[in-house]
Amino acid sequence: MTSNFEYFKILKPVLVTGGMILNLMRGKVTNQPKESDLPPELVKESSTAHTEIDDFVQDIALEILHSSLPDIGINAEEVTDRVKWFKQDKTGLCFHLDPLDGTLAYTKNREDFAIGAALSDKLKFIASGIYFPAVDRLFYAEKGKGVLVINSLGEKISFTRPSSPEKKYAQKRCDEYVPILEKLAFTKLDSMSAHHSMISILEGKAAIQMYHMASPHDFGIPQLILEEAGGICTDLEGKPIKYDPDFNRVPYFLAFFDTKIKDLFFKEIERSKTL
Numbered sequence: 001m002t003s004n005f006e007y008f009k010i011l012k013p014v015l016v017t018g019g020m021i022l023n024l025m026r027g028k029v030t031n032q033p034k035e036s037d038l039p040p041e042l043v044k045e046s047s048t049a050h051t052e053i054d055d056f057v058q059d060i061a062l063e064i065l066h067s068s069l070p071d072i073g074i075n076a077e078e079v080t081d082r083v084k085w086f087k088q089d090k091t092g093l094c095f096h097l098d099p100l101d102g103t104l105a106y107t108k109n110r111e112d113f114a115i116g117a118a119l120s121d122k123l124k125f126i127a128s129g130i131y132f133p134a135v136d137r138l139f140y141a142e143k144g145k146g147v148l149v150i151n152s153l154g155e156k157i158s159f160t161r162p163s164s165p166e167k168k169y170a171q172k173r174c175d176e177y178v179p180i181l182e183k184l185a186f187t188k189l190d191s192m193s194a195h196h197s198m199i200s201i202l203e204g205k206a207a208i209q210m211y212h213m214a215s216p217h218d219f220g221i222p223q224l225i226l227e228e229a230g231g232i233c234t235d236l237e238g239k240p241i242k243y244d245p246d247f248n249r250v251p252y253f254l255a256f257f258d259t260k261i262k263d264l265f266f267k268e269i270e271r272s273k274t275l
Helices: 008-025 050-067 081-085 102-108 174-182 194-202 215-226 261-274
Strands: 073-076 093-101 115-122 124-132 136-142 147-150 170-172 208-214 232-234 250-256
Touching: 008 050, 008 093, 008 115, 008 124, 008 136, 050 073, 050 093, 050 102, 050 115, 050 194, 073 081, 093 102, 093 194, 093 215, 093 250, 102 215, 115 194, 115 215, 124 194, 136 215, 170 174, 174 261, 194 215, 194 250, 208 215, 215 232, 215 250, 232 261, 250 261
Parallel strands: 073 093, 170 208
Antiparallel strands: 093 115, 115 124, 124 136, 136 147, 208 250, 232 250
């Protein structure tokens, strides 16, 4: 089942081990805000959310990774000592890690938190996995090889993508575009995690994700999974997302269930400019 996936044996232990630790401490830790790299006017509680478990899980994940790929670039979300093990050149093979996506959801004992890990080569994502420990579901993809959905034991979970999505959206720092979606009868998705909202689009539980000043930890990791399932990710001009060598935030990251939804969104954007 997984033999055609080249990097599965590397990423799965990182995701499952980290996820098990997260599950044990869910709802037992408190938010300890950290400094945000966003401009002051954009900083909110969710952009500074952090717990001691973020750092702990990251260090465990990097320990596992280092045993498999010691000579690799690293783009990990938290600043911990083990990050120093890895070379800083990210233009070759690079490992990406978000040890806890949806930190506020995690502290509130919700189920929509995740751990995500990915590999990129020459600034292009080639393998990616997201694990939701609370429900024991792991989504994995490699470029050109489709999407695998399994549990922590490796048992395949059957999944069929619907032909059309629910009229739900998720957004952060894109308030100016919400009225456009509301005119089309879209309503907000109940989600406190970027990874969860992206997978919701994959599953057809949402149709659109809009994010301003988007971190590759939040969206680069799930991007490949969504695209391998038939989803579309673009910038605000409808063009493919481009990352710089340091994988800094991108101005806009948009995700769509399919081309039809993407075309509908940009058509309404253009129409709104003429009103």
